[in-house]
Amino acid sequence: MDHSIAITEQDIWLALERVKDPEIPVLSLVDMAMISKVELTNEKCVIHFTPTFVGCPALDMMKRDIKTEVELLGIATEVVLDMNNTWSSDKMSTEAKTKLEKFGIAPPVTIDDSELTQEALDRVRCPHCHSTDTTLRSAFGSTLCRAIRFCFACKQGFEQFKPI
Amino acid sequence: MSGIKDLLFKMADDALIIGHRNSEWTGIGPVLEEDLAFSSMAQDKIGHAFALYTILHESFGEAEPDTLAFKRTEKEFKCCQLVELPIGEYDFSLMRHFLFDHAESLRYEMLANSSFQPLAQVAKKVKGEIKYHVMHADSWIKQLSNGTEESKARMQSALNFAFPYALGIFETVDSEKELIDSNVFLGEAELQKRWLENVSAILQGAGLTVPAVDPSKAVNGGRKGFHSEYLQPLLTEMCEVVNTDPDAEW
Numbered sequence A: 001m002d003h004s005i006a007i008t009e010q011d012i013w014l015a016l017e018r019v020k021d022p023e024i025p026v027l028s029l030v031d032m033a034m035i036s037k038v039e040l041t042n043e044k045c046v047i048h049f050t051p052t053f054v055g056c057p058a059l060d061m062m063k064r065d066i067k068t069e070v071e072l073l074g075i076a077t078e079v080v081l082d083m084n085n086t087w088s089s090d091k092m093s094t095e096a097k098t099k100l101e102k103f104g105i106a107p108p109v110t111i112d113d114s115e116l117t118q119e120a121l122d123r124v125r126c127p128h129c130h131s132t133d134t135t136l137r138s139a140f141g142s143t144l145c146r147a148i149r150f151c152f153a154c155k156q157g158f159e160q161f162k163p164i
Numbered sequence B: 001m002s003g004i005k006d007l008l009f010k011m012a013d014d015a016l017i018i019g020h021r022n023s024e025w026t027g028i029g030p031v032l033e034e035d036l037a038f039s040s041m042a043q044d045k046i047g048h049a050f051a052l053y054t055i056l057h058e059s060f061g062e063a064e065p066d067t068l069a070f071k072r073t074e075k076e077f078k079c080c081q082l083v084e085l086p087i088g089e090y091d092f093s094l095m096r097h098f099l100f101d102h103a104e105s106l107r108y109e110m111l112a113n114s115s116f117q118p119l120a121q122v123a124k125k126v127k128g129e130i131k132y133h134v135m136h137a138d139s140w141i142k143q144l145s146n147g148t149e150e151s152k153a154r155m156q157s158a159l160n161f162a163f164p165y166a167l168g169i170f171e172t173v174d175s176e177k178e179l180i181d182s183n184v185f186l187g188e189a190e191l192q193k194r195w196l197e198n199v200s201a202i203l204q205g206a207g208l209t210v211p212a213v214d215p216s217k218a219v220n221g222g223r224k225g226f227h228s229e230y231l232q233p234l235l236t237e238m239c240e241v242v243n244t245d246p247d248a249e250w
């Protein structure tokens, strides 16, 4: 197909910015660092996509959303799961973490090289009042990627994006 | 090659079956947080099972993951009997979860360095998730064992009951030797050794007595297709859910 205006890789990335994480509507899949590669030829576009949690129930929905959004640019799109790339919450950008905190979810603490320690988990700041006097209530929250914590300073419960 | 398939099937079947058992706590957990915890862990586990069935499908030409999960006979399942048992009282479910997930965590840590790449990749992802399962189990074991005399006695009897079944996790099959020789997996004996160290530390710290490891009491058979009376009814039920709603997403 001959496009009068060629689609660039940047156009694809901009389209991907419009695809939000269904569980965290303020973050795009690009913010989440879930897009590992974009391959663009004249005929089609292949998006390599890295899931956060292996059993994430929103996976198929996200794949569909990517395909729909990118195909609006007028190019056939294929979304493939990239199992060779391991997602880690450390890959999320600082900007993404700030957005997450403003949304009311404590961002994941940085874990160096996958060694998750109790100490690292306890270093969590309350998204409401910013106190670090908080404790883990349950490692499992309303979605796979969230834990439930409690803040002693403002006496409120909050959710944390689990470092993984 | 058959060694890797045996390993993938038993791991996937363990995860699928315990995932379904854990999901039975949805709506009836002792507190709301536990409800969420058990259903989240169930989702994780079923996800792990499907990741492993996918390797069987893509690398070994086995059937589609859905077919492997829901269309095999009881005899073809290679899960250990520990995961088949009904959820029982909360003490038992918690103790099973503790004993099982410590083994899972160590198993995936070992497999993250496997010479079989597709499995090593999945293991790298899964081991991070399992850490949360272990943390959850550890904190409840400590809490309940340090509670009243009654809750401590209940934890001890749950442990005494579950322990011989937990030893069945490490039942070996003949094809294991090739896995050890080719650096795919360090083997069940090594896994059991590391597992015993880890669970003993937590259990003793919580004031419980770790039963002696008596191989003659281990509840074996699962890895060779011999199961408890509880597996078939569960498989039938899982299969019915799939058949009534063919588009259900797992």
Ligand SMILES: [Zn+2]
Pocket: A126, A127, A128, A129, A130, A131, A151, A152, A153, A154, A155, A156
């Ligand atoms: Zn606060």
